[in-house]
Amino acid sequence: MSSLRALRADITTLAVDAIVNAANSSLLGGGGVDGAIHRAAGPKLLEACRALAGCKTGQAKITPGFRLPASYVIHTVGPVWQGGHQGEAALLERCYLSCLHIAREKRLRSLAFPSLSTGAYGYPIHQAAQIAVACVRQCLSVKDGPLDITFCCFSAADLAIYEALLGTAPQAV
Ligand code: ADP
Numbered sequence: 001m002s003s004l005r006a007l008r009a010d011i012t013t014l015a016v017d018a019i020v021n022a023a024n025s026s027l028l029g030g031g032g033v034d035g036a037i038h039r040a041a042g043p044k045l046l047e048a049c050r051a052l053a054g055c056k057t058g059q060a061k062i063t064p065g066f067r068l069p070a071s072y073v074i075h076t077v078g079p080v081w082q083g084g085h086q087g088e089a090a091l092l093e094r095c096y097l098s099c100l101h102i103a104r105e106k107r108l109r110s111l112a113f114p115s116l117s118t119g120a121y122g123y124p125i126h127q128a129a130q131i132a133v134a135c136v137r138q139c140l141s142v143k144d145g146p147l148d149i150t151f152c153c154f155s156a157a158d159l160a161i162y163e164a165l166l167g168t169a170p171q172a173v
Pocket residue numbers: 009010011012022023031032033034036078114115116117118119120121122123152153154155158
């Protein structure tokens with residue numbers, strides 16, 4: 001059985017088969033979650049990324065996790081938010097699908113996503129989270145091997161949004 005959960009954590013600490021990196025198209029590192037992943041994985045990650053020769057928006061590429069507890073990093077490049085009329089939603093959806101496709105191809109069992117595009121790239125979190133959850137749900141509904149998905153949130157506010165979408169928000173007492 002596949003599963004879906006939201007968690008508040010630093011994604012670099014998760015011992016899953018692969019963590020997803022919100023990279024930029026150079027794949028040569030940056031700020032936010034990208035910087036944190038490169039720092040935690042060590043310099044070999046940058047070397048491996050150099051060999052990939054970049055990545056287009058919506059696509060994804062995989063490397064080993066090196067010093068990370070995760071075995072692999074799947075690097076994807078989300079869209080920069082430009083107001084919502086430049087195909088951002090379709091591109092963000094494609095990021096999730098590209099990562100899931102690689103995870104299936106590699107027969108991974110567990111995968112953790114940060115909230116792609118919602119930091120420096122400015123995608124509104126509610127809309128981005130809706131796309132993330134819908135896209136992953138749809139993918140898991142297709143008959144295939146089991147896959148455990150974690151939506152790794154950096155803030156309590158982001159976690160609340162994902163929990164509401166997943167229907168796992170704590171009940172008021
Ligand atoms: P983007 O450029 O795609 O917007 P960012 O790294 O700026 O990427 O932000 C994407 C999301 O990752 C944001 O929600 C941000 O809060 C979150 N984030 C930043 N650092 C970490 C981390 N160490 N673990 C998990 N999420 C993180």
